[in-house]
Amino acid sequence: MMTRFFSMVLVCGLLVAAVPAQAQTKEYIGAAKCKMCHNKQPTGEQYNKWAASPHAKAMASLKGDEAKNPKCLKCHSTAFGLKLSDTQTITVAEGVSCESCHGAGSAYKTPTIMKDKAKAMAAGLVMPDDKLCKKCHNAESPNFKGFDFKTYAAKIAHPNPAKGQ
């Protein structure tokens, strides 16, 4: 009886504790925040690799009024169209940023969560697949050149060599 009572208390406690975490909105934090931890050579300097990639330069492809056109911005900039609160540090100028592929980072960026992949995924980390890329890589793009996940993923690869990949 007592054991059962305590497990009931425990379950209720967990349910209560889970509510705020679920309701917490995940906000976009911008590539500069990821850079603090993801720009060391031994672990693959993901920031530098991204900064040299077409995704980081996607806004430079939009000329004149195109840079204000929602029809172009929706695929060329992660920050476009977000409701920016004061805490959000992502800019439209950074183009297709980390979080278009890896999900909004406010809840998974904490070191203790990041180090544990399962926890990070539960907090919104995404490991992108073919389907995610095709949200932008599709025929709606005026410059669509086709899309093959393996070939395209290799072109933007930024693995962590410390993990032996």
Ligand code: HEC
């Ligand atoms: C406070 C440091 C820190 C910040 C800030 C941070 N990360 Fe991480 N991240 C880590 C650590 C540590 C790991 C685990 C080691 C690894 O996989 O590189 C990790 C792992 C990852 C992984 C690989 C998950 C896996 O296990 O395969 C991805 C993807 C990732 N981070 C993306 C991001 C993105 C995107 C941002 C910014 C929105 C970000 N991180 C911000 C420290 C950080």
Ligand code: HEC
């Ligand atoms: C939010 C939209 C968006 C998503 C999601 C996205 N991309 Fe892109 N991608 C772009 C845009 C925009 C460009 C063109 C950048 C430029 O040159 O202006 C591009 C360009 C590229 C290029 C260069 C193509 C070339 O012709 O040289 C590669 C490779 C690529 N993306 C791979 C990927 C992969 C792999 C994924 C999924 C893991 C992905 N992209 C997800 C928007 C996106």
Ligand code: HEC
């Ligand atoms: C559905 C998403 C999407 C929309 C909408 C979109 N783009 Fe793009 N854009 C891309 C992707 C993805 C690429 C990369 C080309 C590829 O590999 O298919 C790209 C590439 C480009 C390039 C580089 C040219 C090249 O040949 O690589 C320019 C310039 C460009 N887009 C301009 C625009 C303009 C201007 C608009 C608005 C009228 C626009 N895009 C709307 C996704 C999009």
Ligand code: HEC
């Ligand atoms: C266009 C999509 C895209 C963008 C933008 C992007 N990534 Fe990734 N990232 C990927 C893909 C695809 C993988 C490989 C996923 C897998 O292995 O399942 C990956 C893997 C990673 C990993 C894991 C590496 C490993 O070997 O464990 C880290 C860390 C990471 N990305 C961080 C970042 C950071 C930080 C940024 C921005 C500075 C960024 N990514 C931008 C698509 C992207």
